[in-house]
Amino acid sequence: MIPKIIHQTAKNKKLSWEERMLRKRAMKLMPDYDFKLYDDQENRAIVAKHFPEYLSKYDNINKGVAKADVIRLIYMYLWGGYYCDTDYKWLASPDKFSLNECICILPISRGQKDNIECLGNAVFGSEPKIEFWKDFIDYLFQDSEISQLQENRIEKVTGPEGLTKFFLANRTKYPYITLPQSNMFHPRLKGVSALTDSSSIGIHHCWSSWRSGSFKDKLKIYIKRKITAIN
DSSP: OOOSEEEEEOSSSOOOHHHHHHHHHHHHHOTTSEEEEEOHHHHHHHHHHHOGGGHHHHHHOOOHHHHHHHHHHHHHHHHOEEEEOTTEEESSOGGGGTGGGSSEEOOEEEEETTEEEEEOSSEEEEOTTOHHHHHHHHHHHTOGGGGSOOGGGHHHHTSHHHHHHHHHHHGGGOTTEEOOOHHHHOOOEETTEEOOOTTOOEEEOOOOTTSOOOHHHHHHHHHHHHHHHHO
8 A cells, every 4th residue: 555645855944935835735635644744864864864875975966856756765665655846736636536555656758658758757656675776776877977967867767757768678577567547647848737627636837847948948837836826
């Protein structure tokens, strides 16, 4: 059974107004879940306590978003539950679809079960101590690129594309992993809306606040954040 825990992380726990709105919404939808929020110092302490052999490599990761990619795997391995980004909007509790009865959930972001294009890492769930997470953690820390990531490589190494690559290369080792179709956790976005259906449990709004960009790009993201937080 997947524990009723929601893990999230933010640099210093100072969530934006939009992030607070989404978090409050989730808490109302899931009053029986334990909501956790970790900052950078707490994340480092978790690595130091539970993965001391990787602490120096963790400290050397040069992109904060890549550290966030790694620490969410550690939450899953240590405690299980669900991880979700702070720009993820829950539409329903996992209880609605009996998802907590699964062992490990990796939602498909693009593609189908027999032709996975990309798994999402903005949200996933698991029982604790599942070997998949430990194997992927070990795999990432063996990659020297993790300490010198360029922005355009983050998604390919520690992010969703890196997760997808590792899973597909080792899929037969993890027959217990459930792969929900994209419209359940990652319905397609169209402007500030999402093409949801009766199976949709949430929406990843993809604010991409960590990306660099022009003033125009940042203004678009700012407007998108405000609208999608209240829709």
